[in-house]
Amino acid sequence: MKNKGKIYVIGIGPGDREQMSLMSLKAIKESEVIVGYKTYINIIEDLIKEKEIINSGMKKEVERCEITIDEAEKGKIVSIVSSGDPGVYGMAGAVLELVNKRNSDVEVEIVPGITAANAAAASLGAPLMHDYAVISLSDLLTDWEVIKKRIDCAAAGDFIITLYNPKSKGRITQIEDAREIIMKYRKPSTTVGIVRNAKREGEQVKITNLERMLEHNIDMFTIVIIGNSNTYESNNMMITPRGYFK
Amino acid sequence: MKNKGKIYVIGIGPGDREQMSLMSLKAIKESEVIVGYKTYINIIEDLIKEKEIINSGMKKEVERCEITIDEAEKGKIVSIVSSGDPGVYGMAGAVLELVNKRNSDVEVEIVPGITAANAAAASLGAPLMHDYAVISLSDLLTDWEVIKKRIDCAAAGDFIITLYNPKSKGRITQIEDAREIIMKYRKPSTTVGIVRNAKREGEQVKITNLERMLEHNIDMFTIVIIGNSNTYESNNMMITPRGYFK
CATH class of the missing domain: 3.30.950.10 (Tetrapyrrole methylase, C-terminal domain)
Incomplete structure (x- = not known):
C-alpha cells in the first residue's frame, strides 16, 4: 500500500529562529521535502541538510501549492514554509483550496506561527x-x-x-x-x-x-x-x- | 552598583509545550523568578526546578504586575508567564502601564506568542x-x-x-x-x-x-x-x- 502523503503548512514567525515554535521545528525535522523561499530556508539550514529542498523563490503562490501537493501525493512528508502565520495572508488557504480542487487525499496540518x-x-x-x-x-x-x-x-x-x-x-x-x-x-x-x-x-x-x-x-x-x-x-x-x- | 532588573512578559501560546517559541523557553531559562498560573507553569515544570516560583493563581492582574515589578526592582530577572500572546488581552499592557506609573527603571521585554x-x-x-x-x-x-x-x-x-x-x-x-x-x-x-x-x-x-x-x-x-x-x-x-x- 502506498503511504498517504502529508503536508505541513508551516509559519516560522517573524523570520528569526528564536521566534519559531517547537512544533514548527519538529515538523521540519520530520519532513522529507521542504518548499519555501531561500530567505526563510536559510534560518533552518542546519535542520534540512539531508532533505530535498525546493526553493520556490520565483514561483507564484498557486504554483508553490501545486508542487507541494505533487510531492505529498508521491507519499512524502512535505513542509511548505513561509514567514509569520500561514493562516494570515499566508499559504494555508491556497493549499487547502487546491487540495479540495484536486480531490487529493493528502493530510494537511496547519502549524501556526507568530504573525x-x-x-x-x-x-x-x-x-x-x-x-x-x-x-x-x-x-x-x-x-x-x-x-x-x-x-x-x-x-x-x-x-x-x-x-x-x-x-x-x-x-x-x-x-x-x-x-x-x-x-x-x-x-x-x-x-x-x-x-x-x-x-x-x-x-x-x-x-x-x-x-x-x-x-x-x-x-x-x-x-x-x-x-x-x-x-x-x-x-x-x-x-x-x-x-x-x- | 545594583543590577537593574529585567521583566520578560511571556506568552507561551495556546498552552501546549510544542506551540511555545524558542525565545519564550530561553527567557524562562534565563529568569530567576517566574510569576504565573499553575496551569501554565506545569507545562514548563522541568525548566524551572531551581527557580523561585510565584503562583499567582488567585491574584488579580494588577497584583500580579505589582509582584513582578517588585521582584525585578530587587535586581532580578523575572518572567511573568501567561497563555497566548501577552499583547492580546494579556499582561503586556498592565505591566507597561504599571512600570510607567511607578517610574520604575526596570527593563521590560515583551515575548510574543501564538494568540x-x-x-x-x-x-x-x-x-x-x-x-x-x-x-x-x-x-x-x-x-x-x-x-x-x-x-x-x-x-x-x-x-x-x-x-x-x-x-x-x-x-x-x-x-x-x-x-x-x-x-x-x-x-x-x-x-x-x-x-x-x-x-x-x-x-x-x-x-x-x-x-x-x-x-x-x-x-x-x-x-x-x-x-x-x-x-x-x-x-x-x-x-x-x-x-x-x-
Missing part, C-alpha cells in the same frame, strides 16, 4: 491590548473599494488598526488614502507605530502619530499599527490601556 | 485568510455599548470576526446579542468555527453556521470565528478564499 501584527506589537509595547482589526492594503486580489470600506468601518468602530502590506514599489497611494479615511474619525495626534522587520534582523521601531506618519519610511517589510482613541505613547512605548487603571 | 485566534484558525483550516477583526466579549473593563458598536462595524465591513471570551458563567447573553447584530449583515448560512482548547489538550473543533452556532458548547475556553461573506466549509475545513482561484 507580524503580534511581533510588531511586542516591539512597540502593548498597542493591541484592545479590540483590533487586521487589514491588508494589497489590492492585488481584493478590490480597493472593499478595502477602503473596511478601513472606514474599522475606524468608525474605534478598532486599533493593523495594516499589512502597507506600501510597495507599485503601491504608493493606498497608505495615504487609508490615513485620510482614518482621519475622518480620529485625531491627528492619534498614536501610530511603524515597525520594519519586526522581531528579526534589522528591526526598526518608530512611534509617531496619524498626522506625521507618512514622513516615515514605510515599505513592504513594514507593519503599521494605528492606535484607538485611548492609545498613548509613554517612555517610547505604545500602549493601549485596557482599563485596569481607570 | 488564540491564530491557533483556533489553524485547527479550523484557513478562516483568517482575509481581513479580520478581533473582539473580546468580556464587558468587565469595557462598556457593552462600545463592544456592540464594534461588532456592528466589523459585521458591516465584512470582516471575519474572531470572538475572544465569548461566554462564561456570568456572561451568557453577550454571544446571543453578538450573533443577532452580525445577522443584520450576514446570511444565516454564514460559516462559523467554534474551537475549544485550541491547539492544546482536549481540543474540540466544530464548524457550523450563524443560524445554528448557539446550539454548540461555547465557554471561556472557546474561540468563535465568524466567516465573512465568502467563507465556506469543505471537507470539514473552514476556508476563506483570498482570490487565487477566481
Whole structure:
C-alpha cells in the first residue's frame, strides 16, 4: 500500500529562529521535502541538510501549492514554509483550496506561527491590548473599494488598526488614502507605530502619530499599527490601556 | 552598583509545550523568578526546578504586575508567564502601564506568542485568510455599548470576526446579542468555527453556521470565528478564499 502523503503548512514567525515554535521545528525535522523561499530556508539550514529542498523563490503562490501537493501525493512528508502565520495572508488557504480542487487525499496540518501584527506589537509595547482589526492594503486580489470600506468601518468602530502590506514599489497611494479615511474619525495626534522587520534582523521601531506618519519610511517589510482613541505613547512605548487603571 | 532588573512578559501560546517559541523557553531559562498560573507553569515544570516560583493563581492582574515589578526592582530577572500572546488581552499592557506609573527603571521585554485566534484558525483550516477583526466579549473593563458598536462595524465591513471570551458563567447573553447584530449583515448560512482548547489538550473543533452556532458548547475556553461573506466549509475545513482561484 502506498503511504498517504502529508503536508505541513508551516509559519516560522517573524523570520528569526528564536521566534519559531517547537512544533514548527519538529515538523521540519520530520519532513522529507521542504518548499519555501531561500530567505526563510536559510534560518533552518542546519535542520534540512539531508532533505530535498525546493526553493520556490520565483514561483507564484498557486504554483508553490501545486508542487507541494505533487510531492505529498508521491507519499512524502512535505513542509511548505513561509514567514509569520500561514493562516494570515499566508499559504494555508491556497493549499487547502487546491487540495479540495484536486480531490487529493493528502493530510494537511496547519502549524501556526507568530504573525507580524503580534511581533510588531511586542516591539512597540502593548498597542493591541484592545479590540483590533487586521487589514491588508494589497489590492492585488481584493478590490480597493472593499478595502477602503473596511478601513472606514474599522475606524468608525474605534478598532486599533493593523495594516499589512502597507506600501510597495507599485503601491504608493493606498497608505495615504487609508490615513485620510482614518482621519475622518480620529485625531491627528492619534498614536501610530511603524515597525520594519519586526522581531528579526534589522528591526526598526518608530512611534509617531496619524498626522506625521507618512514622513516615515514605510515599505513592504513594514507593519503599521494605528492606535484607538485611548492609545498613548509613554517612555517610547505604545500602549493601549485596557482599563485596569481607570 | 545594583543590577537593574529585567521583566520578560511571556506568552507561551495556546498552552501546549510544542506551540511555545524558542525565545519564550530561553527567557524562562534565563529568569530567576517566574510569576504565573499553575496551569501554565506545569507545562514548563522541568525548566524551572531551581527557580523561585510565584503562583499567582488567585491574584488579580494588577497584583500580579505589582509582584513582578517588585521582584525585578530587587535586581532580578523575572518572567511573568501567561497563555497566548501577552499583547492580546494579556499582561503586556498592565505591566507597561504599571512600570510607567511607578517610574520604575526596570527593563521590560515583551515575548510574543501564538494568540488564540491564530491557533483556533489553524485547527479550523484557513478562516483568517482575509481581513479580520478581533473582539473580546468580556464587558468587565469595557462598556457593552462600545463592544456592540464594534461588532456592528466589523459585521458591516465584512470582516471575519474572531470572538475572544465569548461566554462564561456570568456572561451568557453577550454571544446571543453578538450573533443577532452580525445577522443584520450576514446570511444565516454564514460559516462559523467554534474551537475549544485550541491547539492544546482536549481540543474540540466544530464548524457550523450563524443560524445554528448557539446550539454548540461555547465557554471561556472557546474561540468563535465568524466567516465573512465568502467563507465556506469543505471537507470539514473552514476556508476563506483570498482570490487565487477566481
